Amino acid sequence: MIINIVAVLTALRKLLGVEMTLAEWIGTAVLAAIPYLVIGMLWTLTHIDHLNGLGRVDQVASLVVSVISWPVLLFSDVCVA
Amino acid sequence: MTGTRISVTRQTARWDPEAEVSVKEAMDFWSFAAAAANVVMQLASPGVGYGVVESKVDAGSILKHPWKRLRTTSQYLAVAVFGSEEDRAAFRAAVDGAHRQVISTPESPVKYNAFDRELQMWVAACLFVGLEDTYKLLRGEMTPEQAEQFYRSSWTLGTTLQVTADQWPATRAGFDAYWDDACSRVVIDEPVREYLSDLINLRMINPVLGLPFRPLLKFLTIGFLAPVFRDALGVRWSSGKQRLFEWLFLLVAFVNRFLPVFIRQGGSHIVLADVRRRVRANSSLI
Numbered sequence: 001m002i003i004n005i006v007a008v009l010t011a012l013r014k015l016l017g018v019e020m021t022l023a024e025w026i027g028t029a030v031l032a033a034i035p036y037l038v039i040g041m042l043w044t045l046t047h048i049d050h051l052n053g054l055g056r057v058d059q060v061a062s063l064v065v066s067v068i069s070w071p072v073l074l075f076s077d078v079c080v081a
Numbered sequence: 082m083t084g085t086r087i088s089v090t091r092q093t094a095r096w097d098p099e100a101e102v103s104v105k106e107a108m109d110f111w112s113f114a115a116a117a118a119n120v121v122m123q124l125a126s127p128g129v130g131y132g133v134v135e136s137k138v139d140a141g142s143i144l145k146h147p148w149k150r151l152r153t154t155s156q157y158l159a160v161a162v163f164g165s166e167e168d169r170a171a172f173r174a175a176v177d178g179a180h181r182q183v184i185s186t187p188e189s190p191v192k193y194n195a196f197d198r199e200l201q202m203w204v205a206a207c208l209f210v211g212l213e214d215t216y217k218l219l220r221g222e223m224t225p226e227q228a229e230q231f232y233r234s235s236w237t238l239g240t241t242l243q244v245t246a247d248q249w250p251a252t253r254a255g256f257d258a259y260w261d262d263a264c265s266r267v268v269i270d271e272p273v274r275e276y277l278s279d280l281i282n283l284r285m286i287n288p289v290l291g292l293p294f295r296p297l298l299k300f301l302t303i304g305f306l307a308p309v310f311r312d313a314l315g316v317r318w319s320s321g322k323q324r325l326f327e328w329l330f331l332l333v334a335f336v337n338r339f340l341p342v343f344i345r346q347g348g349s350h351i352v353l354a355d356v357r358r359r360v361r362a363n364s365s366l367i
Contacts, residue, residue, distance in 0.1 A: 018342065020341055020342070021096075021338070023096075023338045023339050024338075024339065024340065024341045024342070025341075026339055027338075027339030027340050027341060028341045030339070031344075
């Protein structure tokens with residue numbers, strides 16, 4: 001298959017030239033955050049053993065941090081309480 | 082003549098009052114909420130109504146091949162609004178092939194021919210009205226200058242087929258006069274009413290899929306019909322439903338502002354890419 005480099009570049013320039021409003025950026029960020037947070041919640045729900053013995057406030061804080069920072073927690077055993 | 086357009090008392094404020102506008106911005110996917118209402122409006126002209134109901138082109142029938150018809154109609158809009166001259170020429174050739182078979186017989190209640198430029202102008206006018214209504218609900222009222230720009234950018238809705246540029250009234254005010262006059266000839270006879278009833282009640286798709294959407298589609302369809310079409314179709318509307326309709330679109334308009342263009346209009350670009358692929362592969366467009 002022959003790729004027409006000029007056409008690809010034209011399409012790329014057009015794509016990079018798209019302007020978005022601030023509202024659209026916010027919406028895009030929210031949409032991108034949904035799968036991230038869903039994974040974070042699933043990961044947290046399967047890794048809650050360490051919560052036993054913590055106070056109520058610490059438990060909530062620990063859950064929130066765990067949902068947000070699940071990629072870090074995948075590779076390291078940081079204690080987020 | 083009054084009652085030829087929907088009237089809305091609560092609608093979103095404009096966020097960009099000075100901006101240049103174009104019919105392209107009306108192609109956000111929510112606009113397809115008005116699709117069935119647009120079919121009703123188009124078929125309310127007897128020449129179009131009987132032409133569609135009596136059509137022998139089963140491959141293009143929305144009742145026989147609803148999903149295919151959804152694709153081809155959305156592709157027509159994408160080509161007319163976003164397409165190049167070449168895209169439009171290719172699509173015109175394909176539609177002409179089907180339209181050639183749509184001509185009245187001696188038994189037909191009215192005389193019609195799918196190449197009739199007046200009938201095509203009516204259909205294009207309905208498409209414009211549908212897009213203008215949805216655009217205003219999603220983006221807010223336009224200034225007179227913006228309304229002219231928007232109107233002028235919509236002409237390809239008709240000129241993609243046999244409508245000529247000089248058939249479109251030159252100004253937006255001229256269009257209102259054309260529309261009011263054309264609406265005075267709106268009639269929905271029994272065969273056309275039955276056809277439209279099947280469509281609005283989604284009798285052409287699997288009931289498991291269709292039944293849950295039936296109340297919503299009915300609500301949206303009647304909501305997007307101006308009084309003259311509601312009367313012709315014999316459906317009722319209330320001030321309570323109108324209130325709900327307006328609140329619904331205030332919410333939709335707010336959400337829509339936060340959606341990036343590739344979500345709002347991505348569908349149209351995907352079906353346009355499919356048109357170009359079909360043209361390259363020499364496979365049938367419609």
